Amino acid sequence: MITKTKERKPDKNQKKDVVMDNFFKEFGISDEVYAFAEKQLEDLKPRFEEIDRIAEYNQLKVLKALQESRVSEACLMGTTGYGYDDIGRDRLEEVYSKIFHTEDALVRPQITCGTHALALALMSNLRPGDELLSPVGKPYDTLEKVIGITPHPGSLAEYGITYRQADLLPDGTFDYENIEKSITEKTKLVTIQRSKGYQTRPSFSVSQIGELIDFIRKIKPEVIIMVDNCYGEFTETIEPSDVGADMIVGSLIKNPGGGLAPIGGYIAGRKDCIENAAYRLTSPGLGKEVGASLGVLKDFYQGLFLSPTVTASAEKGAIFAAKLYESLGFDVIPHSDEVRHDIIQSVVLGSEERVVAFCQGIQSASPVDSMSMPYPDDMPGYDSKVIMAAGAFISGSSIELSADAPIREPYAVYFQGGLTWPHAKYGILRATEELYTRGLIELPQF
Numbered sequence: 001m002i003t004k005t006k007e008r009k010p011d012k013n014q015k016k017d018v019v020m021d022n023f024f025k026e027f028g029i030s031d032e033v034y035a036f037a038e039k040q041l042e043d044l045k046p047r048f049e050e051i052d053r054i055a056e057y058n059q060l061k062v063l064k065a066l067q068e069s070r071v072s073e074a075c076l077m078g079t080t081g082y083g084y085d086d087i088g089r090d091r092l093e094e095v096y097s098k099i100f101h102t103e104d105a106l107v108r109p110q111i112t113c114g115t116h117a118l119a120l121a122l123m124s125n126l127r128p129g130d131e132l133l134s135p136v137g138k139p140y141d142t143l144e145k146v147i148g149i150t151p152h153p154g155s156l157a158e159y160g161i162t163y164r165q166a167d168l169l170p171d172g173t174f175d176y177e178n179i180e181k182s183i184t185e186k187t188k189l190v191t192i193q194r195s196k197g198y199q200t201r202p203s204f205s206v207s208q209i210g211e212l213i214d215f216i217r218k219i220k221p222e223v224i225i226m227v228d229n230c231y232g233e234f235t236e237t238i239e240p241s242d243v244g245a246d247m248i249v250g251s252l253i254k255n256p257g258g259g260l261a262p263i264g265g266y267i268a269g270r271k272d273c274i275e276n277a278a279y280r281l282t283s284p285g286l287g288k289e290v291g292a293s294l295g296v297l298k299d300f301y302q303g304l305f306l307s308p309t310v311t312a313s314a315e316k317g318a319i320f321a322a323k324l325y326e327s328l329g330f331d332v333i334p335h336s337d338e339v340r341h342d343i344i345q346s347v348v349l350g351s352e353e354r355v356v357a358f359c360q361g362i363q364s365a366s367p368v369d370s371m372s373m374p375y376p377d378d379m380p381g382y383d384s385k386v387i388m389a390a391g392a393f394i395s396g397s398s399i400e401l402s403a404d405a406p407i408r409e410p411y412a413v414y415f416q417g418g419l420t421w422p423h424a425k426y427g428i429l430r431a432t433e434e435l436y437t438r439g440l441i442e443l444p445q446f
């Protein structure tokens with residue numbers, strides 16, 4: 001049958017094809033900021049393709065694990081009370097161990113956050129008289145009280161577990177000589193932090209971590225090696241557990257929760273290490289057998305399924321921010337053309353006004369609490385005022401678009417997250433618009 005198509009007359013009321021235009025203008029982005037940003041984006045195409053390629057691989061890796069573990073609709077339900085025979089919980093732990101190629105995993109809503117997961121892994125695998133070593137310098141801030149670097153009730157130090165640290169060399173590489181000296185007969189566990197967190201050192205690639213693990217193993221084969229994997233998951237095609245780590249540890253309100261997990265942490269690794277962690281999380285004798293999953297399993301599964309592309313979106317946002325601000329002459333870590341091993345971007349904005357404008361711009365681009373206005377304020381645990389921008393569906397989730405900055409030299413803002421690339425992009429445009437309209441940056445003209 002042949003159908004005749006009527007020729008359409010141009011509709012005078014029809015809107016112009018906004019896609020080709022600065023439709024961002026409707027959403028408060030000026031032509032100047034838009035033109036500048038689009039120009040920078042052109043150069044990022046090959047980078048973005050690389051990231052998409054990694055996301056494709058990881059998407060299939062996750063899918064294969066879900067299929068091989070025969071995840072069924074019943075797995076999405078969950079239990080109450082003791083949580084005996086929670087097949088969804090047990091199957092999810094199997095999925096994690098398949099993805100990370102580990103013997104076992106503990107993935108629980110009862111692990112309240114990343115710090116808790118790390119503390120759990122440490123406290124359950126160390127005994128009085130043992131020593132913990134960090135061969136990569138100072139660990140993440142919140143671990144100082146866990147370890148007892150800052151004295152605190154319940155710290156490892158209180159239980160007679162000592163701590164030693166080998167700092168990185170000034171260029172951010174491993175100080176092998178010092179590391180070798182720091183490994184003694186007491187050294188029981190080595191902790192390696194993959195992401196720089198909020199320090200200025202570089203983040204480590206999985207292969208760099210692998211080299212460090214090989215070096216340590218040659219000196220002391222039986223030592224337990226743990227990697228703080230926070231912010232690193234799915235940024236590469238391999239994970240630290242693929243290069244010899246005995247345990248990898250992370251938070252579900254970062255990458256592997258895909259923005260959907262409302263709480264939780266994971267530890268994946270050697271069977272005996274996971275068993276120790278489970279006995280500590282619940283109780284000796286109970287271990288993994290108890291721990292009701294309540295109603296979170298669907299979000300844990302679905303978030304994990306989305307995580308590779310969510311992580312890719314956040315990475316694109318980070319690279320875009322790096323590119324814009326390095327083009328404007330600011331120091332950025334890492335640079336837009338550097339290989340990335342996590343989703344954190346720092347931009348040294350150089351003044352309080354700029355830091356505040358940036359964070360307020362991010363806040364105004366948020367899906368939740370966009371009407372709130374963040375200001376610098378005192379925060380427990382910080383020695384200067386801090387400003388934090390976050391309008392997230394999950395409170396405190398840093399896989400969602402967020403930015404924060406301590407108000408002190410060199411006035412660096414730490415930016416991360418973005419559940420979708422268009423949202424990450426818009427957030428950065430809003431922040432830039434805020435700096436521009438307040439006269440805090442000058443834009444090149446196109």
Ligand SMILES: *Cc1c(COP(=O)(O)O)cnc(C)c1O
Nearest residue numbers: 113114115140195197230231251
């Ligand atoms: C976020 C983070 C932590 C702590 O996680 P919380 O969920 O904030 O407790 C530890 N280490 C690194 C590298 C992190 O990025």
